[in-house]
Amino acid sequence: MTQAFRIENGGLINRDKKLSFKFNGKTYLGYEGDTLASALLANGVHLVGRSFKYHRPRGFFGAGVDEPYAVVQLYRNGETEPNIKATEQELFEGLEAKSVNCWPSVNFDIGAINNFLKIFLPAGFYYKTFMWPKSFWYRIYEPFIRKAAGLGVASTKHDKERYEHKYEYCDLLIAGSGPSGLAGAYAAAKNGAKVILAEDKPRFGGSLLTSDVNIGNQSGKDWAEGIIAELKTMPNVVVKNRSQIFGYYDHNMLVMSEKVSDHLPSTKKYHPNKRLWYIRAKEVLISSGSIERPIVFGNNDTPGVMLSSAAKEYLKVYGVLVGRKPLVFTNNDSGYETAIEFKKHGVDPVVLDSRKNPESEIIDEAKNLGINIKNSYVVVAAQGYKKVKSADIASISEDKKQLGKIENIQCDCICVSGFWTPTIHLASQSGNKTKFKEEIDAFVPGQSKQNEITLGAANGVFSLEETLKTSFTVGSELSKKITENDNKIAIPNVVEKKSSQHDKFWCVPLPKGKNYKRFLDFQNDVAVSDVEIALREGYRSIEHVKRYTTLGMATDQGKTSNLNGLQLVSEIENKVVPAVGHTTFRPPYTPVSIGAIVGREVGKHSKPTRKSPMHSWHEKNNAVFVDAGVWLRPRYYKRGNENLFEASKREAKNVRTNVGVCDVTTLGKIDIKGPDAAELLNRVYTNAWLKLPVGKARYGVMLREDGIVMDDGTTTRISENHYHMTTTTAQAANVLSHLEYYLQLVWPELNVNVVSTTEQWAGAAIAGPKSRDLLQKLFPNFDVSNEGLPFMGYMEGDLFGVKARIFRISFSGELAYEVNVESDYGNFMWEKIMEVGKEFNIQPYGTEALSTLRIEMGHVAGSELDGRTIPFDNALEGLVSKKKDFIGKRSLQRSAFIAEDRQRIVGVVPLDKKTSIPEGSHLVKDDKAPLPNPKLGHISASCWSVEYDNPFSLAILKDGKKMIGEKLFAMSPLKNKVIPVEIVSSHYVDPKGERVRS
Amino acid sequence: MLYINCPHCGMRSQNEFSYGGDASVKRPELNKEVSDQEWDNFVYNRKSLRGKHLELWQHISGCRQWIKVERDTATHEIFRTFKADEEVA
Missing domain, CATH: 3.10.20.440 (2Fe-2S iron-sulphur cluster binding domain, sarcosine oxidase, alpha subunit, N-terminal domain)
Known part of the structure; x- marks a missing residue:
């Protein structure tokens, strides 16, 4: 076959x-x-x-x-x-x-x-x-x-396929290339407007491809081809087929999915599979046409039952007969057009028309061709299981309630036409409140909300002549406003057959004693009886009926079922359709590939990775990396078969005994300049900044206005009006915006400029008791003694010919320095440090060792500054000035913030000195208490103390100040652990901070 | 996606901006006695307006300037935009 x-x-x-x-x-x-x-x-x-x-x-x-x-x-x-x-x-x-x-x-x-x-x-x-x-x-x-x-x-x-995004701007965007779209596009293009014409099908022309009309002296199809050919030659016009505009968003932004390769066996090299267009249009012409709607009858889902317009399209566009014994069931003239096409191709259709005595040019033509027409007749039910074999038909009374005697006629397909539903999805998505048009029993767009206008069948206008006239005029006038050109176009003559009024009939009653399923929604198997049940059970809002029955859901989103569903609800509820209303049309109009929406933002492109200038050195030296914000940082440097725990312990231990070096390039850096720079810092940080001398750094904490700690870091006075601020890696962007906010909006009188220099400087932290010896060898001509470069001191040096900034600051709690050079010299700096450091047993250390070092010193970081803590909670109240005002100060007076039993940072050690406490564990008084067991605090960070060789954690604990020495339980239901612990000071190692000053 | 007229750069799509909340909020002056109520109003209390709303946006992927935008919260219509230091009449 x-x-x-x-x-x-x-x-x-x-x-x-x-x-x-x-x-x-x-x-x-x-x-x-x-x-x-x-x-x-x-x-x-x-x-x-x-x-x-x-x-x-x-x-x-x-x-x-x-x-x-x-x-x-x-x-x-x-x-x-x-x-x-x-x-x-x-x-x-x-x-x-x-x-x-x-x-x-x-x-x-x-x-x-x-x-x-x-x-x-x-x-x-x-x-x-x-x-x-x-x-x-x-x-x-x-x-x-x-x-x-x-x-x-x-x-x-x-998915190996490639998807692209494209941003485009135009004067007129036209959705749909039927007669109205073509006319509007042509008129606007002739006025020199920048036009994009989008068609979802492979062929342009819309209804002109299948309708029997003449425009000018050509067939509708030839006219469409001529217009498209001319539009394609115009430099101000983009015509796109296989391109579905599926969403209308704010401010005339529309999104279109172009199927570039779906029609090919495989995607061409360098071509995308689909291209998603974000189009910002000054004006939008919606010429999305209309979709035929079914008439509901028994077993109307049997294969072989289809829309009459589809049967006509298969015949005229594809040369395919959907059956050899077609039955056409219609309530309007469109069914006759399909019947006429069948007849022209030697197939004898039978037409059942629910109307009693319709008259029109189209019907006359059908009669002249000798087509068998039965008026006041309906299909009661289709017969056949996997394919239509026959149809039970009957005459119907004028009130459409009584069926005559049921006859059975042989047929192999049933072509249904229940009139036309304008495709108003895009208009509705634009915010346009639709209105019900009685003459066509359907909703059409109402008052425009954005710069959009709906034309032709989508606007409920089914006369070609009227459509062309309006569309040429609208295209011409809208473009004239934009380009100020006014090229008059002669509107062509139209030859079309006039139709008669359709029948407001959409559902065939059930014959006595029969219980046929009459489907409203074919994709979801929603029958008339289902909607009846929903209403019986009290669902009234159409939105609720939709969710309960699934009417109008799934991939077709009820394009053929919505209106019949509304008719049914309105009949049962005895309301008019507009009173029932329709469910909301939301984008996308039709399913869009997830790949197209994601575009090129896949894999590593979904979040571009930042790497420090020393990245390749880390790679070569077996670094295992971890995501730190947008950066990749070495977590540890693997030696032999070491695991994370062993490696980080080794690295941390080496910092405490010899010297280590850590890549700190990722820290946020902000350059601050201007005569009022000190005043800005004084307002932003909680401590005092006006008297910081040149060549000195200071640690500072900044709050949000609600008193919560926002970020911490050191800021160094490079020269009189020049400061270098560091932020945590994660907060760098937020802190810059924060400073800009206050400078631009709150205190514009401050004469200060801020700019991010995170990427301009590469940084290396050198930490450990031997760090000064190393530094002296790196900068032999500079005095880096405890007197020459004291704790929190700053100097500029010369690293083998490269300008360097040296800060004596410490996160590890050891004697430590940070050296910054311009990023391009980062790798040079790192290699020199490693080379010169060899004699001091230098080892690079990663973020895991860095965490260990700071945790056992009780230095707070992101896990404590978690957006819920104030300075007191982090034992930073000593940095809160009582004398001056600063951002967030007033909030610190809130009663919860000054409560006697306010939460505070503490150290936590397991009683057995062996069991590591999972981060996030809750601290409770009684491990046997019934749930919910009152939580006193939580473990914020855990490490293996290299100083004491036992686990150590930090916790934020209620009334923490008074809890030192108490015995509690750390409970982690996730890890199924209950660990008896003792609360100790958060400063576990070197509580007096002597090492950093040594 | 909104289309915002940055007073410094011109018409730009929303994805270049970040939202900054109600622009009519005025920070109490530094070193001034402020009642609990006044401070709460500044930090926490915001009207969830339906209709015209003066709000802050920062042109974060552009000129980095904070701007004021008068927008209808229901329809998203943008009426006017202002520079940070421009008085809103």
Whole structure:
């Protein structure tokens, strides 16, 4: 069977190029220009999947973005992608796809047993049934439901495809290339406006591709081709097919997903798979057209039941007959257009029209062609399981409540037309409050909120003549305002057939004694009876009805079901549709690949890594790195088979006994200049800064206005009006913004400039009892003695010809210095330190040893300055000036901050001197107390004290000052540990701070 | 994404800026007696306005200037923007 349903001529496919593809393991042929859907239909394949809940057979319902059924798993070039609509996927050589939501196969699906259990599976079934026992949810119910449901499987492999983002600006953005979009774009382009015209399908033209109209002296399709060809030659115009504008955001920002490679067997070298466009448009023309809506009848989900417009599109665009015995069921003239196309291709359709006596040019044409038309007739139910075999039809009374005698007629497809629903998603997303238009029984955009205007069918205007006239005018006037050009364009003559009024009829009543499922939402198996139940159970808001029944959810977002759902609710509730309202249209309009949204920000690009100038040295010397903010820092330098614990202990020990060197380039550095620099520091830091002499550094703590510690660090007075501030690695950016805030907004009278110099300086901390000896050898011509360079002193030196800054500051608590050189010399500095330091047994140390050193000294860091502590909590109240005012000072008077039993930093040692205490453990008085056991404090940082060779931790403890000597328990439910501990001073090593001054 | 007119750089997308809260808040002067209530109002109490709101933004990936933006919190419409030292009439 080779493309038995392909007509001999016609369609827009390339018949010279045959393509072979596989569906569910079977090989078929199609043509270039097909979609997977049209190629399958050409081969007579109607069964493509199973429905979500009842696992009923599923075929094709539409021919584009509105498709609720034909969702497949796609395989392309070794990759797989779920949730692909067969109606949108273009055919390429070697394409492979499989059905989803069926097991073991689409023809025999075990889950279809749900179909026979459907009376037990009404709306809200899952909500009601899987409530108890509670413990069953995670273990049994959820895994089972997950396995049974779903529309395909996400790949677990790394996505090799490349996705790009693009930012674009234009005067007019036009969404949709149907008649209104083309006319608007053409008029604006002629006025010299910068225009972007986007079309989601591969072919431009929208409805003109399938409608039987003339514009000027050409067919609608030829006119569209001519306009597109001319637009493509214009330098001020960008036309994009396969590009879906899916979101309308604030300030006329729209986002478009361009499928660059999905129609090809594999992505071309250097090409992205998809490109996401962020477009800022001065004006937006929404010409997104309309989607045909179904009429609801019994078993209306049977494969072979489809939209009449889709049947026409398969015929006119792809040359495919969706059936040889079609039944057209309509409440308006559109069904006749489809019937006429069938007839023209030698197929005899039967038309059932719910209207009693409609008259129009289109109907006359159908009659003249001899088409069998039955007025006041409806389809009561489709018959057939995996494919339509016949239809039960009946006449219907004028009030649409009584059915006549039921007859059965043979047919192999049922083409339904329940009139047209404007695609108002983008307009609604822009903030436009929609309004209900009675004549078309649908919502249309109301007053514009942003610079957007909706034209043509999307605005509920179905006359081509009117659409073109308005669109040319609007395109011309909007662009005239921007470019001040006014090129008049003659609006072409239009030949179209006039239609008659549609029938406000959307749902066929059930015949007596029959209980057919009449589906509203095809993707989610929501039937009329489900909505009835929801309303009976008290759901009133349309948003609640949606969530309870899942009407309008899933990948098609109810493009074909929403309006019929609203009709039903309004009928039961006895309200008009606008009073029921519609659910909110949110972006994206149609599913967008996560890859496209992420773009190039994947892997290491998701957060660019910063490396110090000494990074390659660390790498060569077996450093194991750790993320520190945006930086990579050596955590430890591995020797032999050492683990983290052994290496960090060795490194820390060497600092305490010899000398170590640590890369401190990542510390934030801010250069502060100006006559009022000292005054700024005095206001920002809690301690006094006005009398700091040139050549001296000082430690400072800064608060937020709420009294909480924001950051700490040293600031050095380089010269009279020049200071060098350091911040913690993590807070560098925030501190700069903080200073700028006060300088620009609060105290603009201060004459100070601040600038980040973090990346301009490479830093090395040299720490340990032998550090001065080393320093003297590095700077032989400088006096670095305790007198020449005392604690907190600063000098400028010459490191073998390189200008260096030397600070005598210490984080490790040892005699220590920090040397800074310009970043380009960082590696030179480091290598010199290592070379000269050899005789002093120098070792590099990483952040783990650094932590150990500072913890046993009781120096606070990020884990104590955690956004919840004030200076007192960190034993820093000595740095809080009583004399001067500073940022956050007033907050320190808050009663909680001066409470007698205020939390405070303490040291914690396990009684057995062996068990390390997990960070985050809670300190409690009684380890046997019933839960919740009152928490007295928490362990903020833990280390293995190299000084005493036992575990040591810091903790923030309630009433900490009075707790020294107390015995408590450290409890870590996460690690399942209960450790008896003793509270000691946080200054575990060298409590008087003699070493740093030695 | 908002489109903000930086008074120093021109029209720029929101992702170049960071938000800085209510611009009408005035910090009490240094070294001045401030009641608990006044201080609480400065540090904590903010109106969650629906409608016109004068707020601070910093052009953090641009000129690094703090600016004032008059924006409707419901519709996101931006009416005017000001330099840090500009008086808002």
